[in-house]
Amino acid sequence: MTTQLVPYEHLNAVQRLQVEAIEIHPQQKQFSGDIHGALHSLGGTPTDSIKGFALLHEDVPVAFLLLKRPPFLPDWASEDTATLHALQVDHRLQGKGLGKACLQALPDVARQAWPQIKGLELSVDAHNESALGLYFKQGWVDRGEAYKGRIGYERRMALAF
Template sequence: METHLVAYETLTAAQQQQLSTLEVHPEQLAFSGDIYCALNTLLVNPSPGVKGFALLAEDIPVAFLLLKRPPCLPHWAGEHSATLHALQVDRSKQGQGFGKACLQALPAAARRAWPQIKALELSVDHDNVAAMGLYLQQGWVDSGEAYKGRIGYERRLAWVFDQVSLDSDKM
């Protein structure tokens, strides 16, 4: 199935409506929040430091995520990074590779949005074993640092743009 990670503002009204019905499993809410809160973050107080992206499968939204840059970066992030937040795959679509598709498309989408960034960062709850495994499998690197988050200890992971990928982006 063909997928595309697209900026929220490029969605049609019908796709925005479909996205608003995205639901995660109840046990995932503590980690990712719900779509209402994610869209609220994006739309209620718009900021050039926050961008939303939807993963489309056959032109239907199946996942959503937020990226943040200054002045909206969390305290744990590097100033030249963008941070990943609220990654959500619809519960009816989980286990079909859509989380992986989001992560694979994310570096290019992030660089299109903010060409100056040098890395992507995220914070994941230490107990969120499924997410931690997915991130590590996709090449994110655990910094080895943990800090007290809102529901437990969180690990910081990064995806650093290397010189090879920077050069290939210029082509």
């Protein structure tokens, strides 16, 4: 399986339409929103502070995520990091290691976008066991801090470079 995590702005017109067709499982929308919400937040920022990335599988987008930097970092994030948001893998292709491929490629693309960052952070629902398992397996560390999120308690996780 050949995959590549690429900046959204590098996608051609057909690939951008394919990103819009990414579907996530209805139960996952409560955690990550949907692709249209993610693209809306990306399109509304003319700055270099929010970047979208698509995971291409044989040149077809199959997953999408956002990274944020100041002034769009959440209050809980460290200023010297980027935060991961809206990680979405098309539900028709889940279970094929695509989430893992996104997370493995993420440090390199984040450092290319912002060489000054020292790591990545994310917030994940404390009951989202599949996401927690994926993050732990990829080396993310639970910071031991939880806070009340919009749908429940959120765990903060970090990946240092």
